[in-house]
Amino acid sequence: MDVMPKWADVVLIPLISILLAAILSALVILAIGENPWAALKLMVSGALGSTYGWGYTLYYATNFIFTGLAVAIAFHARLFNIGGEGQALIGGLGVAVICLFIPWPHWTLALLGSAIGAALFGAAWAAIPAFLQAKRGSHIVITTIMFNFIAAAVLNYFLIGALKAPGMEPATPRFPEATHLPSFQDMFNFGETTFFRGAPANVTFFVAIAACLFLWILIWKTRLGYELRSFGHSESAAKYAGISPTKIIMVTMLISGGLAGMMAINNVQGEAERLVLNAVEGAGFIGIAVALMGRSHPFGVLLAALLFGFLYQGGAELALWTSIPRELIIVIQALVILFTGALDNMVRMPLERLFLAMRRAKT
Amino acid sequence: MSDAAPAIELKGISKAFGPVQANKDISIRVMPGTIHGIIGENGAGKSTLMSILYGFYKADKGEIFIAGKKTSIPDSQAAIAAGIGMVFQHFKLVENFTVLENVVLGAEDSGLLRPSLARARRELKSLAEEYELNVDPDALIEEVGVGMQQRVEILKALYRKADILILDEPTGVLTPAEADHLFRILENLKREGKTIILITHKLREIMEITDTVSVMRRGEMTATVKTAETSPPQLAELMVGRKVLLRVDKAPAQIGRKILEVKDLNVTDSKGVHRLKGVSFDVHAGEILGIAGVAGNGQSELLEVLGGYEKATGSIKMNGEEIDLTGTKSNGQSRRARGISHVPEDRQREGLIMDFQAWENTAFGYHHDARYQKNRFLMDNAAIRKDTEEKMARFDVRPPDPSLPAKSFSGGNQQKIVLAREIERNPDLLLIGQPTRGVDIGAIEFIHQQIVALRDQGKAILLVSVELEEILSLSDRIAVMFDGKIMGERMPQDTDEKELGLLMAGMTTEPRGPLHEAVEAQLATAGSGTAKEV
Structure with missing residues (x-):
């Protein structure tokens, strides 16, 4: 018998966690002599008050959906893929190669091509740690985090070498016109009024939504999903049932790495339209928090990614318009991660007791 | 007072x-x-x-x-x-x-x-x-x-x-x-x-x-x-809270053809310990072969090899056909395809996924079965649910709710979920380990009846239990394991707990001699530790 109703677990706990993080953030802002209420208003209006703000929020959210899904699918097989950052970097390399070296006639085909390229490159980058885990028992947390550093170095190598554009900057040339993805500004342009003007959100957002749906079906409706969840819950039971641990570890990590790699469609092809150093900017790590907060459920990941998109954009606005330093915005984001991810039980336990007392009072 | x-x-x-x-x-x-x-x-x-x-x-x-x-x-x-x-x-x-x-x-x-x-x-x-x-x-x-x-x-x-x-x-x-x-x-x-x-x-x-x-x-x-x-x-x-049948009522066994033939099975585990040492036996249709022994004398490994998730050398024939024991295709799936069902010793670690709902557990191990698929890509969750409801009714699982996670059922009802899944598959051979461990008395009666009923349908059953009473009351033939070996086979009507106990401690009971009685006496008074020390 579950102690709490499901809605409390899925909705109430994250809400309370966010509230606690907000209260603590408010205290910190108070402590440096700023007005937390004004800060909150600025964040909300900056991130959600205009289509421009929304355009940024959704752009960030798209990144986080991909990396969040990557972590979530691995969680279902009890694998902790910390390597989203590196896989997304290498995914970017895949996108750059696809966009630069193939003469695409139209952006739709280019999107298809770069999606495949990004997923393949990301998956390949995850394949090595996965193989080491499956065959040699090297812990995947250690190897994936190492591979983040190696990925950064690999990217460096190509951006000052083979893929470098003429000039001083370690970056690829701009991608050809035909590979440019339509931004929300292009898509929601109705003559007299243009929405999302100047914002980076682009068609990749819809790819991300499709990825959520795809993953939901994969996890809950297919044999593979069934097997990987079995493995995640109990390796000994999976062995009894004849499910091969090697196969599950490999396949799960390939999907996970592929999803992380696909983030590059958004930031590399969709926004920058070229590959630069450190293109991922920590989104791979935010994905861990997003997956934790989203309870590893694709729709939970979607919601959590939107929240973090809001925090990113709202935080940037704060840094722009107030004297609240940029570092403090990272503190606020960290508090949200801390409360929604790591301190989950702090909220859960008292809440469970409360529900129990209520149930007992009723009977 | x-x-x-x-x-x-x-x-x-x-x-x-x-x-x-x-x-x-x-x-x-x-x-x-x-x-x-x-x-x-x-x-x-x-x-x-x-x-x-x-x-x-x-x-x-x-x-x-x-x-x-x-x-x-x-x-x-x-x-x-x-x-x-x-x-x-x-x-x-x-x-x-x-x-x-x-x-x-x-x-x-x-x-x-x-x-x-x-x-x-x-x-x-x-x-x-x-x-x-x-x-x-x-x-x-x-x-x-x-x-x-x-x-x-x-x-x-x-x-x-x-x-x-x-x-x-x-x-x-x-x-x-x-x-x-x-x-x-x-x-x-x-x-x-x-x-x-x-x-x-x-x-x-x-x-x-x-x-x-x-x-x-x-x-x-x-x-x-x-x-x-x-x-x-x-x-x-x-x-x-109600009258319970403590004895198992069963008719004499109708022994049929040879279903399982195990010859010279050897297992060495990852630490290099020799777990099975040349184990050989047969199980026939319509027969319950009980394997008695103190826990840790190779019974678990035997079940794992037969169930397909432990590598071994030697030979196992199922229905006269050799089973591959070492290849990559040697796993639980290939064993099930050969008509072997397995109720594992530890249902919470192996037989069930405790966080899965009952219906998800019903497909466990059989999730490739055609009846559970909607098409090439998707499983037919509705069909599995329906199947679970029927199984729960037939095996009197309480509460009969397919959406409850396995962990919220009592030990007896968890075992019934596993048993329903494995028996209803209509296997030629049922492997069953510790069928009533952690199971309440009421459910024990039911589980024993199910095992006997399966035997009476002409299926072969290999029963592993550390409960001597269970072995004696269910088995048609008893083999005793000690230190990875089979110490001997007995018919239940010709033996008793005392003789089996000696075999479980590693002593052969025949021929009986003065030395033997001395050891027995010593064992009785000194009770020196486990069987392994003797």
């Missing part, structure tokens, strides 16, 4: 864990110098009650009196101070310490060890003489058998001047001879005026050794009776 104050009196003890009422208004009087049995099914609340008495849990309500004095027991230190000693089902010993060090641990006289050890050595000697509690004080715990480990636990309690000894399911890991030895020790302790509380679910032990017995059911104390004035059927009825 004498005028003396009870050694222990509990009045109105209640304890709830969340929504579960583990103990409900329990009162009990244990008289000094008696052996008091507490019997009840799994989850009846026996262990909770004893944990309250030993200070692990705090009761929500109720009072504890020790020797007539109201006592509060907030922690185990207080319990020890009140003269209560506890021998847990899972021993709490430091494996790489000697027997002596374990006895002294936590009861040292001073910062220096040497005087304490010397005192303990003297005391162990006198305790050993007094109660037949012989141990080797300098042996390492990891090197002695479970029988001796248990005696060390008892000595630990006595060394701390316990007058009241609580034993939680003490015979679960012992051979019959070791269990007899333990009972003699308990008799000696009783004679010296100690009070003993014996927690068990085995009726036989209650009848054999206790003076008084209290029965628990669903957190309540349903009765306390003098053992001499009761009978096993009456106790079983008190435990379950």
